[in-house]
Amino acid sequence: MTHRFTLSRRSFLAGTAAAGGLSLGFSLPALAQDAPTGDIPEMNAWVVINPDNTVVVRVAKIEMGQGTLTGLAQLVAEELECDWDNVTWSYPTPGENVARSRVWGSFGTFGSQGIRTSHQMVREGGAAARMMLVQAAANRWGVDAGTLSVSKGVITGPGGETLTYGEVAADAANLEVPTEVALKDPADWTIAGSRVLRLDTTGKLDGSQKYAIDLKVDGMMLAAIKQTPVMGGKIASIDADAVMGMPGVQRVVQISDEAVVVVADTWWRAKTALDALPIEWDLGENASFGMADLEAMLDEGLSATEAFVGNQSGDVAAAFESAAQVLEADYHYPWQHHATMEPMNAMALVTDDSCEVWVPTQNAETDLAVAAETTGLEIPQCEIHRINLGGGFGRRASAADYTVVALKVAMEMKGTPVKVIWSREEDTTHGTYHPTTKARMRGALDADGNLTALHMRISGQSIFAGLMPFALQNGMDPLTFQGLQADGPEGQLGYTVPNLLVDHAMRNPPVRPGFWRGVNNNQNAFYLESFMDELADAAGKDPLEFRRGLMQNHPKHLAVLDKVAEGIGWDTPAPEGRFRGLCQHMGYGSYVAAAAEVSVDDRGALTIHKIVAATDCGHVVNPQQVEAQIEGSFAYGLSAGLLSQVTMEEGRVQEENFDTYPIVSMWEMPAVESHLIPSGGFWGGVGEPTIFVATPAVMNAVYRATGQRIRELPLSKHDLTPQ
């Protein structure tokens, strides 16, 4: 039934570009097969109903903590009209998706897209299944389907007779899948839109959930990896004999110019031997690169004459000429590491004619393409097992470097499953880092304190250039301008500035960039929303009022900002010794704002007493999970704002573990009050947007508290002790 086709890795990676919210084309040849798999006949790709009335919802996206699994199941169950207590779930595999003409769409789970890009298809899947089940009951009773009613998986006939879904599922599965289905008005939702508990919690309470790092299969060997400490460096020599006699050691495998693994019967023994392995490196041309080089590179871009234009209106030069007041300030956002709690890992089993990979991945179809390309096997000979992630945050969205490594080791040991686990140190020093940039912000004010011009020059790193250069558009990385564009459903600037220029001087240091939860919105919001406060001060205006004056054409942006202002009590004085800041931004289709109330004591210690956050994501599928994402976003976003950064010296990442790459803990975590104000009519994401506003809200409050304008992150670089 199958026919050979060539699946280029590029086409998969093009799909991965959507991580940043772009709609790049994704064409994928399909196999001439469209048959379901499994013992129980399915209703359709999304729904299987067992005789005992349990409902298996197939989930194309992957769960990594963000709650998408439960949200997608709620949407299916809502249209299916089943009993939520009977809902369970399963993951189709990438191999099945390809074999079935990609009936589940993209597996890519990034860009806060899980629900907003697949709500239509999953709801239609649930609705179609319901129609088939009702029709099957109608056929059995010999009545018109329109005379039946359905509730919680029980179909009631005109005479009050009942059948359960489980009783008619086998019949229903033989019916034609309806092509036209009507979906409910969200106002009528009962399961979707409700605060149901997650479907995947139980195994996280007793240690029974298996992450990929936990998997054990017969005959499995474990590998520890060491990669070049400097990007572009190579292995000069390895003395494998020095460690071959150590306990448990099976093999030393140099998998490329840049990496070596030790394979042993346990990972601890593999790591112990790897630490003892003599390795000579040829570190190459980047071995002298350090922060001074980065500074020079980024500073040069701040005033460079050539730059890619991301948003432009009016005549900025003329407006600056005629300004009553010009304000200028430079900002900097450092590299960040994802620091997933589960370190990078992957397991592969390769034979002469097959390949299996077990991997925590945000885009298993990329891993499938990588498996075929790396092994030289055909796609149908390869399969990826999708395992819930111990954190993703973008690190597991695109590079698939861990999968390539596992495959290369497994190819050296055919027939033996090999699991490669990164030590925390190896993980931290070989990330795909949040890109680093600087920004030169220039604003022109007229005599009345109105903003007449804004020039935002971004200088620095492009994710596309470093990770997927084919996605560049005439050399430009449009993703750099996230949240700063004039319009579009993905993200748009919330201010109308008569003369505006946002441009990017691309400067790429020798460090691998990546998509880091929130992506370029993070620094763009930090730069712009901090500078908005600076401009307000220069204009002698209240930060909220100054913003409001520019937001009359942006009612949704304004609504979330007003909401947090109301929530924090902006119109009333803060308690003695406390100070407030606020900000807003739009990204991944959602409007978000935050307000912070802080104090700084006489030793310079910051306390964040309270955060108020607001989100308009159009429709809310599970309020308590959206709140969880908002709260968690302050932990993730404020880690970058307050504590963490990746630095380079002598070409090496200096931070290796949580002792040198600190993240927000219970100690720093603020109380968060979340306001969900979905205005309907669109679907926005929730996994990332609040990250954008976490840091600028706090830094604006820090300024009010201390008079210090924080233009370089993290805050821990600065002494807040009152002078």
Next chain:
Amino acid sequence: MPTLVVNGTSMDFDAEPDTPLLWVLREQLGLTGTKYGCGVAACGACTVHIDGIATRSCQMQIQDIRPGEEITTIEGLSPDRSHPIQQAWAELDVPQCGYCQSGQIMAAAAFLHDFPEPTDEDIKQNMTNLCRCGTYNRIKAGIKRAAELS
């Protein structure tokens, strides 16, 4: 062959004496609920109880475990997820990705034993495990709820 008493059962294993308890639990005894996060006792994902004391098992070599010491892992905290911390965690939907939660739950269970009526400040001072998803506020609420359930 050396043995450890884990979750009430005496278990044999094969590892060098300087092997961290974490890796004996995970690789020799099949108890993978205890997680590897950092290996330097900075994150707490590997927290277990040794004679009831919350201990970061990545920094505890098996040669330093004294005969008779009882080790409890997340798998042995309760037979049916009935420990008040587990009940509260379920009620409040605390976990996100869940990877750190074995350690969080073990740390919280030991903490609750020492602080049966915990204040916010007690929790802030003593719950030092890291969570990258940022479940801290629900952890805090979960501990307080567990105190009510206890």
